[in-house]
Amino acid sequence: MGKTIAEKIFAAHLRDTPSPTNVVLDIDVVLCHEITTPIAINDLVSHNMDTVFDPDKIKAVIDHVTPAKDSKTATQGKILRDWARRHNIKDFFDIGSNGVCHALFPEKGFIRPGYTVIMGDSHTCTHGAFGAFAAGVGTTDLEVGIHKGVCSFREPHTMKVTITGKLPDGVYAKDVILKIIRQISVNGATDMIMEFSGPVVDRMSMESRMTLCNMAIEAGGTSGICMPDRVTAEYLWPFIQDSHLSIDEAVEDFKKWHSDPDADYAEELHIDVSDLKPQITYGYKPDEVKDVTEMEGSPVDQVYIGSCTNGRIEDLREAARILLNRKIAPTVRGVLSPATPAIYSKAMEEGIIKIFMDAGFCVTNPTCGACLGMSNGVLAEGEVCASTTNRNFNGRMGKGGMVHLMSPLSAAAAAVAGHITDPGKYI
Amino acid sequence: MKNFSGQALFLDRSDINTDEIIPAKYLTENTKNALKPHILEDLHLDGFNVAEDIIGRNIIVTRSNFGCGSSREHAVWVFEVNDINVVIAESFARIFRQNMFNCGMLAIELPKEDIDTIFALGTDGTIKIDMEQNLITAESGRGNSLSITFTMNEFDRELVKAGGWLAYADSKY
Numbered sequence: 001m002g003k004t005i006a007e008k009i010f011a012a013h014l015r016d017t018p019s020p021t022n023v024v025l026d027i028d029v030v031l032c033h034e035i036t037t038p039i040a041i042n043d044l045v046s047h048n049m050d051t052v053f054d055p056d057k058i059k060a061v062i063d064h065v066t067p068a069k070d071s072k073t074a075t076q077g078k079i080l081r082d083w084a085r086r087h088n089i090k091d092f093f094d095i096g097s098n099g100v101c102h103a104l105f106p107e108k109g110f111i112r113p114g115y116t117v118i119m120g121d122s123h124t125c126t127h128g129a130f131g132a133f134a135a136g137v138g139t140t141d142l143e144v145g146i147h148k149g150v151c152s153f154r155e156p157h158t159m160k161v162t163i164t165g166k167l168p169d170g171v172y173a174k175d176v177i178l179k180i181i182r183q184i185s186v187n188g189a190t191d192m193i194m195e196f197s198g199p200v201v202d203r204m205s206m207e208s209r210m211t212l213c214n215m216a217i218e219a220g221g222t223s224g225i226c227m228p229d230r231v232t233a234e235y236l237w238p239f240i241q242d243s244h245l246s247i248d249e250a251v252e253d254f255k256k257w258h259s260d261p262d263a264d265y266a267e268e269l270h271i272d273v274s275d276l277k278p279q280i281t282y283g284y285k286p287d288e289v290k291d292v293t294e295m296e297g298s299p300v301d302q303v304y305i306g307s308c309t310n311g312r313i314e315d316l317r318e319a320a321r322i323l324l325n326r327k328i329a330p331t332v333r334g335v336l337s338p339a340t341p342a343i344y345s346k347a348m349e350e351g352i353i354k355i356f357m358d359a360g361f362c363v364t365n366p367t368c369g370a371c372l373g374m375s376n377g378v379l380a381e382g383e384v385c386a387s388t389t390n391r392n393f394n395g396r397m398g399k400g401g402m403v404h405l406m407s408p409l410s411a412a413a414a415a416v417a418g419h420i421t422d423p424g425k426y427i
Numbered sequence: 428m429k430n431f432s433g434q435a436l437f438l439d440r441s442d443i444n445t446d447e448i449i450p451a452k453y454l455t456e457n458t459k460n461a462l463k464p465h466i467l468e469d470l471h472l473d474g475f476n477v478a479e480d481i482i483g484r485n486i487i488v489t490r491s492n493f494g495c496g497s498s499r500e501h502a503v504w505v506f507e508v509n510d511i512n513v514v515i516a517e518s519f520a521r522i523f524r525q526n527m528f529n530c531g532m533l534a535i536e537l538p539k540e541d542i543d544t545i546f547a548l549g550t551d552g553t554i555k556i557d558m559e560q561n562l563i564t565a566e567s568g569r570g571n572s573l574s575i576t577f578t579m580n581e582f583d584r585e586l587v588k589a590g591g592w593l594a595y596a597d598s599k600y
Contacts, residue, residue: 015600019582024600035454036499042457049597065455072455079457122498122522138500138526144596152525152582152592186442187492191521220495222521285442372451372497393446393496395469 002260005225006156006193009133009257013116015150024152028115028132030145032060033101036120038079040143052087053149059110060084061093063101064368069375099340099366102126102214102308106206107340109239113228113254118142118151123308123390124223125216129209130236131228131257133193136217157266159192159221160259163200165274170424172318173208174310174388174407176200177215178279180271182289190220192266195259200273201226206235207312214309215390218286228254278423281405284394292410295420300404301383302333303415304397306364307371310388310408311339313346319412320352322426323359329418334361335377341366359415373397386414428587429512431533431556433485435565436511437546440472443489444496445523447471449505451497459504466505486513486554488545494523503530513556515563517542528583529592535563541575548573558584 003011016024030053037060044050052058060080068074077094084092093104102123111117113131117124120142127134137151145151161180181188194216201209209231213224226232233240233250244250278292305311305319316338328334336356338344344366347353353363370377371389379385379401388411392403404420413423447470453462467477487493487506493516494502503526506514513533527534533556537545545554551568561579566572589595 018585019580021580022582038457039459039500043593047593070455072457075457076455120498120500122496124498136498136522138498138503138522138529140500140526140529140592144592147593148596148600150596150600154580186495187518187520190492190518220492220520372446374451374454391446391496393444394471395450396446399450399469 001264002262004156004158004195004259004263004265005131005227005257006133006158006195009114009116010156012114018152021155022152023155024150025116027118027145027149027151028057029110029117030058030142031101031105031117031119031124032058032080032142033064033121034062034076034080035064036139036142038076040120040139040146041079041083043143044147049147052089052146055087055089057149058089058146059091059105060089061098061101061104062095063098063104065374066098066367067095097341100308100311100368102210103312103339103343106130106210107342109236112236112240113232114257118145122217123214125221126210126214126224126308128213128216128223128225129206130232131226131254133223133225135223154191157192158195159189159267159269160195160197160265161269161271162198163196163271163273164198165200165272167200167273168276170409170427171273171276171278172407172409173204173211175276175279176273177212178281178289178405179276180269181215181219181287182279183271184219184269185287186218186285187220189216192221193223193225194219194221195225197227202229205314206231207314210312211309215286218390227258278407278410280410280420281392284392286390286392286405292406292420293422296422298420299384300332300386300414300419302335302377302379302385303328303411304335304370304377304385304387304389305408305411306337306339307368307389308339309390311337311343313343315388315408316343316347316352319408320355322409322412322416322423323355326359326416328360328415331418332415334359334415335364335370336361337364337367337369337376339366370397386411386420428590429531430485431513431558432554434483435486435488435545435550435552435554436480436484437550438472438487438489439546441490442492442495443470445494445499445502446496448494448502449499454499454501459508462501462505463508466509481509485511486515487511488542489514489516490542491517493519495520498522500526500530503527503532507532515542515545528586531587531589531591533587535577537575537577544573544575558587
């Protein structure tokens, strides 16, 4: 019997088998941010265990609320900053170089095929786009990860998601993942790794694959994962050129992680996207999804483009297609938050920031901010936001607010129209 | 080990998420105790009044996919600081379930029929968890009682006995 990519990664990192169904893995990268890490740090200090297993394998960023908005968030930043300094964690990103963790860390080349990655953040599944096993964990798992470099998991079961067909113009990875969650529900992939493959994934950029993997958690998945290939190797080339002879050689090397043809899957799902229409959430759960056209005319108060799901350069480019030479509706507040400084800078070079500003958008610094209702665009009671983020839970962007999740193109269309509308009208 | 007995709080809905258990705006707190008054603050259920309904309750009984959403362990801590150390559900989201065991708390999964039976007992009863016998004993306020066996992963059991993953990992790795 062959193995899945997840089984191969687990086998290569096996530290212990504490029960027949549990494994403890060695972790290659422990990622940290200022919301879930400070309590882990304080707890380690209180137990006289304030050490780190390997400062070079720990990466930290202040991203959720930055610059700090009040004394409490300033303290969270300070705890993380002081800790990074005292343990000589060189890859620490603070104001000026910080951005949304799941956009920033891949951009820095920290995530490689075959790696095990944990972070105290549920959207860590994003990093599976690189052919890594990447799981969100709680603070205690994070704490043990920081201290010992290990984490426990149940043995890996995989759902194989094969995506075929050809994406129509104006339909994106975001629409594909919303459609998948619509089909399998918010716990359709619980305790499973979602392995995305097929010709549509093969043609996707790393950015699109990250969008796809980012929302695996919204179906309950432990990690999203894609096979590392030439697209992966080209994205990572600046970081791997010392360890690989050529991109061709890296592509060959990555194949050792690929799932075997006779691998055993817990479940299989096939989706053809040739007729897929732009998707949108209508309720308070990420599986409450419709076609955008079914919500035509539904008014919005705010449009938010950003986050670890859709705050990358290709997302901004797509939204700018609609915003070019147009104004957003006077009843709408538009907020753009490029996910990292590099994306922000690239968008400036390409004239995209100007397109957004001319259209009437406010452009914020890179931060998680409004996605989870912490800063930079919190909703008032009864307000509605068309958002490129990943969660539409009741109160997520502010108590009593409603969030409709959609692609950047659909969000830009809503901004211009002042209500939910088919983005196809504008392209 | 922590206390695993007491009166149940029934939450009759599936997919109760971490934002409903503890909203993100309280994630700026750096102590567990500061979370205490905000338990289930954004959970809206018919007839549910958290301030009244939480009084004297030590066990949550609920439906499927409990704790979905964010990885925030705050969703477990807010139960812990309110003396709730057990959640019994049809199923859990992975991270929430792991966070419970990592804190030496119990996340017990039962088939829907057993959950229905516990719901039918009503709110005045008492539930006891016997970890040695894998047995849940529930007594209603009207004198009815029932026993339900549950299964528990041996590693999860070790975590509970050790008082959580930090103590377990520190002694072993």
